Amino acid sequence: MRNAGSSIDPPSDPFAAVRPESPVAPPADRRFSNDQTNGRSAGRKKLPPGVSPLPPGVSPDIFAQTPPHAGNGPSGQPGTLPPPAPPPQPWPMTTSVRVRRTGDDLTAEPSVVIAQEPVESRSRWRALWLVTGGLAFLFVLAYAIPATYMWGRVLPGTHVADVRIGGLTETEAIDRLHERFDGKDLEPVGLMVDGRRVDVLEPRDAGLTIDVEATVADAQTGFPSPLAVWQALTGENDLPLRISVNTAKFAQRIRKVAKQVDRPAGEGAIVYKGVRAQVVPPKDGAVLDQGATAEAIKRAFVNAPVSVALPVSPVRSRAGREAFDQALGMARSAVAAPITLVNGDRRVRLSRQVIAAGLKFVADEHGVVRPRFDAWKAVKGLETRLVGVAEAPREAGFVIENGAPKLVHARTGKGVDATQLAAAVAKVITDGGGRTIPVSLAIIQPTLTDEAAVKLGVKEKVHESTTTFPCCVARVVNIHKAADLVDGIVVKPGETFSLNEVIKAPDADRGFVPAQAIVDDHLAITMGGGVSQLATTMYMAAYFAGLEDVEHTPHQFHVRRYLPGQDAAVSYPDQDLRWRNDSEYGVLIKTAYTGTSVTVALWSTRQYDRVEAETSQRSDVTQPETRSESGPGCLPMEGAPGFTVTLTRVFYKDGKVVKRDRPQTTVYEPQAKVICEQARSSPPARRGGPSGQDAVELPGPEGTIDGDTGD
Known part of the structure; x- marks a missing residue:
């Protein structure tokens, strides 16, 4: 190493x-x-050269x-360290300096001079502090004392409706409000629209109840703030009464009210009475503002008024009365002449009455009044004359063979395109021009198929009625023609049968002839006279079959061959016979006739063992007047008294009464005795044959033929 x-x-x-x-x-x-x-x-x-004896980084x-004298060493050489720092000086102040000479040195001695604050300034500050402290003390005193008193109680001046709860504890306030408002949710509230009562609301049933605890919880009972104390001492606090709402139940009740209040705008129209155009004026509708109604009912419930006016907004019709008045001239021209439908060499004329029955003028979505023609209704029953029996469509139906219904199969065929025909008729009415319209044909599917017909339950005769008439008069032609038109019709469950819709206007083109009929309060010759005989026969069949009576009009005079209260008169298009199939089975209409009678039979599934009519005694009998008339159209009448009778239909099943209709009262006017001055010297009118154009029926010994008034 x-x-x-x-x-x-x-x-x-x-x-x-x-x-x-x-x-x-x-x-x-x-x-x-x-x-x-x-x-x-x-x-x-000795250390080697270049080696320092000090640790690294140490200077x-x-x-x-430091030498004894700043600046020089003992040998007069300069010192190696910088001179010492000067002694610390005091913080400079506003002073005056006195200079004192000591030997050769000038020594400055600072002399501190303290400036004196004016006495007036100190007094002002002392007064300001005293005022501020006094005000603060008064504020604390004025706030703390009442705040401490109000602590834990409802603030003074607080009231709920007419009940004052200020100064009470929370429990005391709840008890007082319970005393005042308990049972309030049992008080009904009347709901008014335009000054009339439309409903009565029971608050509890509508899901409204008083919430006293929540009401008191809204009041301040803790330590009040200064602002709360000030408001309590200087003002009133009207605390709203809180209610609890069952939202679903309340909304359901509001919707129920809306059903009674809402009414759509009555759109105007031009319709026809016979062939006379008349305006049905438009009417504004109304709709209930359900949101505002809910709030109004809540306020009414809290304030307990006798009733509350509901907010309703008007609903305007698409066109006003002026628009229909302007279209009235066009409506009159529309039925001024017949319209002829042409298919090759086949022609069918729509009479003025048929046009009027299917035509009306209504406003479109832009408020423009335009004609609307029901072409399907107008040509129903006429298609065979335009396309031929072999090519026309056929509904499934029934014939009676060996006393039982047998199915007649449906068939697809050619028919009039009702949509194009409606547009063509509207164009003729608005633009004018020729009134001959070539029809367009289309493939028509039967509305009643074989499968649907079999399921209708047409299996037995439920009732049959027959009426009689004298032979060989013109009205017999009309009775037979009308019977042919209704024969074989199937009325489905829920459908309403209308005799006028089937027969339409009884004109000469369809085989009807002028005959005797009741017009107003006398006998007259009219086209199709006698159809009311078929109407009466059918009414009796439907009545005793237990079907619903929708519309029927008794004769003005009592016809002696009909039972009182069981007759029906028709006059196209004003008076109609309508009944509804309110059963679950189909109803087949079959007719038959002879030279002196007509029969209507209804086939279906029997619902009742029998149906009877309880007939009251005749009352309010009035005697006829006698008057003399002259002129070629006068028909003498013997006269008959008028009276009132009431019928009640009774339904039996399994030997018991299962239902009773409301009683129907019929009032017959007295049939006046008419003496024709010219009729005595005039020869009897010829009785018409099949054409019957000039046929007139003359009264018998008692003023009628076999008691027949001719209708």
Whole structure:
């Protein structure tokens, strides 16, 4: 191992390690002592050249001694250390300096002079502190005392509605509010719209209850702030009464109210009574603001008024009355003449009455009044005349063979394209021009298929009615024609049968003839007179089959061959016979007739053992008047009294009464006795044959033929 050399650790005496030839001067206490210097120098070991006796990083200057006199050593040489720092001076102050000469030195002696604060300034500050302290003391005194008193109680001036709870503890306030408001959720609230009551709301049923505890919890009962104390001493605090709401239940009740209040706008229209156009004026609707209604009911519940006005917003119709008045001229022109439908050499004329029955004017989405024509309704039953029986579509139906229904298969065929026909008729009405329209044909699928017909349950006769009439009069032609039109129709469950929709306007093109009928309070000759005989026969069949009566109009006079209260008069398009199939089975209509009778039978599945009519005694009997008339159209009448009768339909099943209809009261006017002045000298009118264009039925000995008024 090589010699590591001299140790670099400093010796115990750091001055011993300083080399003699080092320019570093010895300490002052040794520099001027020759004995010490020599003694120490004699025993020192010389270090090799370039080797420092000090540890690395230690400067020899730290061992230099300060000479006795600053600036020069004992031999007059300059000292090796910088002169000592000057003595510390005091912090400069505002002073006056006195200079005192001592020998050759000038000594400055500072003299501190303290400036005196004016007495007036000290007094001002002392007064300000006194005022501030006094105000602070008064503020603390004025706040602390009432705040301590109010601590733990409802702040004074607090009230809920008309109940004051200020100064009470929380428990006392709850008890007082319970005394005042318990049972309030049992008080009904009337709901009003435009001054009329539409509903009565029971708060508890609607999910509304008083929450007294939550109400008192809103009041401040802790240590009040200064602002709260000030408000309590100078003002009132109206605390709202809190309520608990069952959201789902309350919303459901509001929706129920809306169903009673909401009404859609009544859109105006131009419709026809016969062939006379008339305006149905539009009416504004209304809709309930359900959100505002909920808040109004809550306020009403809290304040306990007798009723509350509900917020309702108006709903405007698409077009006003002025728009329909302007279209009235177009509506009159629309039915001024018939419209002819053409398919090759086949032609069908839509009479003015048929056009009017399927036409109305309504406003579109832009508020423009336009014609709307129900082409399907207009051509129903006429398609065979346009395309032929062999090519026309056929619904599934039934025929009666051997006393039982037999299925007649449905068939797809050609029919009138109702959509294109409706557009063509509307164009003719709005643009004018010729009133002959070539029809477009389309493949028509039957609406009643074989499978659906089999499921209808048409299997037995549920009721049959027959009425009679005298032979060989013009009205017999119309009775037979009407019976042919309704024969074989199947009324599905839920559907409503309309005699006018099937027969339509009884015009000459369809085989009807003028005949005697009741018009207002007298007999007259009208086209299709006698159809009411079929209507009465069908009404009796539907009545005793237990089907729902939708619309029927008794004759103005009592016709003696009909049972009182069991007759029905029709007059296209104003008076109609309608009944609804309210059973779960289909109803097949079958008709038959002779020269003196007509029969209507309904086939289905029997629901009741029997249906009977309880008929009251005749009341309010009134005698007829006698009047004389003249003119070629006069028809004499013998006259008959008027009376009132009430019928109640009773349903039996399994030998028990299962249902009773509401009683129906029929009032018959007295049939006036009419004396025709010219009729006595005029020859009897010829009874018409099949054409019947000039057929007139003359009254018999009692003013009617077999008691027939002719309708």
